[in-house]
Amino acid sequence: MHENNNMKKQFKILLYILFSTLIISCFAFASFGQEEYKDLKNKDLKELYPGGLFYEVEHYSQSKKSKQLKNIILMIGDGMGLAQVYSAMTANGGHLYLENFRNIGFSRTYSSDNYITDSAAGGTALATGVKTYNGAIGVDPDKKPVINIRELAEYKGLKTGIISTSSITHATPASFIAHVDSRGSYEDIALDFLKTNIDVFIGGGIKNFEERRDRRNLSQELKDKSYQVLYTIEDIQKVKSGKLAGLTAQEHNKPMPERGEMLVPATQIAINILSQSKKGFFLMVEGSEIDFFGHRNSLPGVILETLDFDRAVGVALKFAAYNRETLVIVTADHETGGMSINNGNYKTGEVSAIFTNGSHTGITVPIFAFGPGADLFTGFMENIDIAKKMMILLKVEKQNFSIKY
Template sequence: MKNIAFRVLALICLLPLANVYAQENYKEKDSKYTYQNEGFYEVKIYSEDQLKFKKHPRNIILLIGDGMGVSQVFSGITANKGKLHLQNMKAIGFAKTQSSSHYITDSAAGGTALSCGKKTYNGAIGVDPDKNPLETILEIAEKNDKATGLVSTSAITHATPASFIAHQPQRNMYEEIAADFLKTDIDVFIGGGETFFKERKDGRDLTNELKGNGYKVFNNLKDAKSTKSGKLAVLTAPEHNEKFSQRGAMLQEATDKSLEILSQDKDGFFLMVEGSQIDWGGHQNNTSYVVGEMLDFDKMIGDVLEFAVKDRETLVIVTADHETGGIALLDSDIAKGFVKAGFATGGHTGVMVPVFAFGPGAQEFMGIYENTAIFDKMLKLFRFKN
């Protein structure tokens, strides 16, 4: 009996660790070196006459393709027979991604550099190298009466989205990160991670607390379809969302829903959207995974650009926190949409990542600079009084 009791107690103690490690299981190798696209899509290319923007942005949409380097971008171009929506973005720069602790950053330090404008150590979420909280662009936008939102194809508590809203010394503190959402006034957030809001060591059910704070809370986008205004939280999976081939148009639908709600704010909005799993395909050395996620990310970019063209006061920025996989494109075929790739690593690399910009202020993002400069440029263009 004592042995049985001990084993049960050990299992209970290990459950939180199981949740933590489950968050990282996307790094398991599943090598595949080719991809043949079967789902080609039309790309709308805007003429110069359509691109008449206001002088300053009222809204900023930051789109982060996690792990997306130049090779990932061109793999998408190759797979869709030479065209991506991304190619409408003519202002192009490059960001250096090194963290304060490592030549090769992780997503936590990379995300914090983008969200807070400060270099920090690998694993840090919204804190400086001394673990002091840093104000994020999302929090500054809130303070200046703008609506705010986060969307991710990972858990919303994962490193990149977390770095825009939470302040924790380590990225694997998922329950603490989830609790940080309750300390903000974010208007919309959509992503996985329901487990960390409901099945917690402290016994709190954060979804009930969110409802008490005026949020409509759902666990799928279909049920949220009729919600047109107000505060919205959609926790689309217990942990991470499924890969591109299984989750459907979740990223587009989540982004469109966020824009529908946030655009009603007369003071404007800040929205960060992450295509998380480009990175995961790189970790797995899986060309099919990388390219499929890249195309899914680009379809969402198409929706965002269409919104920006109509709105005329929206700046769109597309970048990455780092490159993953050290991808080399080999003997591929643009006419057939066929991609063949090789990988230098199953981890991240230290190369610069591209930065694409579109809309009012886009020219600010040309050149080569530190990743922290993206925060500085957004802050400058928003022209906040506080």
């Protein structure tokens, strides 16, 4: 009888989460452009997460006899500060995959022109090791292109990949691909994918590839370059090798729980494909919509997106723990919403929180590292130091390469 009551309670909680998130998504994702999630007039006033179903967290130990670094998986929880992490930990009964990390630091996120960074400048800092102005994608304050870690890895002969729950042309993933003056140049960003030799990319953004003002069909051009262009996660999961372009939504992917299993299997398939390289790989995985719900001051949305991101972190950790040649770095480009936790309950997963604003904040964000070189990512550092340290670990030197744009 007690077990049946628990099941009924969990079912009711799940229905609540589904209903509240569905209402949010109807406003936020149905027909708006790539930046409309920032509109607070669609704010969800509920600041209580009632708890939900817990997932089991596996524990992995970082080997003291790690092999030489061969692969880097950089995971960015967009808008994910410590409050977002701890709210998700509470919501999952007190445990996350992030608990596996023993090397922890903090990143100062300000941009070259503002104490409060945006995702473009924040993403560019993490990708290139250069501070730039808000709105810039892969260019310095003088609007000159700067090379990024993914390009350096590609030039060295490593396989590379990018995954995002947002449009793949949105600010953070774009920072690892493109070089444009403004983050809003989505069609130009999509075109820059054709200038790379990236092996795997999965995210939304069909519109910027196929419904363009210049009438080019970039998806067809990708196929002409031997990419498998697929539109559902079910089809993407069938791919075993080769180049893969997964375009899973017209713009951004739907929020959790409507999105369903997308980020976790996308991370797994990318690792499966990229790890076939004898030279190694670089993979960036973004949990984009933690930020989206931070802008909207929606606690249920923030928690569900952070939990989804954490389970993707678990996929990377499992690979790294057994591979022993892989460094996993988890961080954020900035915090969103000025979130503060009022109360919580480990047993039920209930969390209560408030937000101080509907934008980004200047607070430092956490850095978690696991694997060879993880000890370099402890203490306070600039966000640009993360990129610089990754470049050192991959043994690539920026001056050896030039960007042809």
